[in-house]
Amino acid sequence: MAKTSEQPDLRKARSERSSKRLLEAATRLIAEQGYSATSIAQIAQKAGYSHGLVSQRFGSKSDLIQMLAREFQSYFAIDKLEPALKDRTGLDALIVMVETYLDAVAGSGTLGRAYYE
Numbered sequence: 001m002a003k004t005s006e007q008p009d010l011r012k013a014r015s016e017r018s019s020k021r022l023l024e025a026a027t028r029l030i031a032e033q034g035y036s037a038t039s040i041a042q043i044a045q046k047a048g049y050s051h052g053l054v055s056q057r058f059g060s061k062s063d064l065i066q067m068l069a070r071e072f073q074s075y076f077a078i079d080k081l082e083p084a085l086k087d088r089t090g091l092d093a094l095i096v097m098v099e100t101y102l103d104a105v106a107g108s109g110t111l112g113r114a115y116y117e
Contacts, residue, residue, distance in 0.1 A: 015057075018049060018057070019057050021047040021049070022043060022047045022057060022058070022064075023064070023071065025043050025044075025046035025047035026038070026043045026065075027068060028046065029042055030065075030068075035061075035065065038061075039061075040055065040060075040061050040064075043064070075104070076100075076101065080100050080101075080104040081097065081100055081104075084096050084097075084100040085100075
């Protein structure tokens with residue numbers, strides 16, 4: 001009985017790992033060659049999976065890009081902005097928000113480049 005309860009967890013972990021690899025591959029390719037020049041087949045190949053898996057996980061290239069945008073926004077809002085704005089208000093908060101955003105874009109590497117491609 002223990003085996004069957006472990007299998008869904010193992011499948012979920014594999015699914016999360018492959019989705020992460022696909023997103024990382026998409027981020028690198030889009031940062032390197034641009035959105036228009038990047039195909040789903042290239043993303044799949046770079047991640048080591050089939051073209052069908054990309055479509056199954058994300059639907060279209062546009063849907064995959066929306067997922068990347070959400071990741072970047074989450075990275076910025078949770079990892080960078082929340083700690084920087086602690087106990088700040090008014091103009092001071094606005095200045096810190098802009099500085100934090102620019103630092104986050106510069107420090108995010110390929111994710112920031114892919115986001116603005």
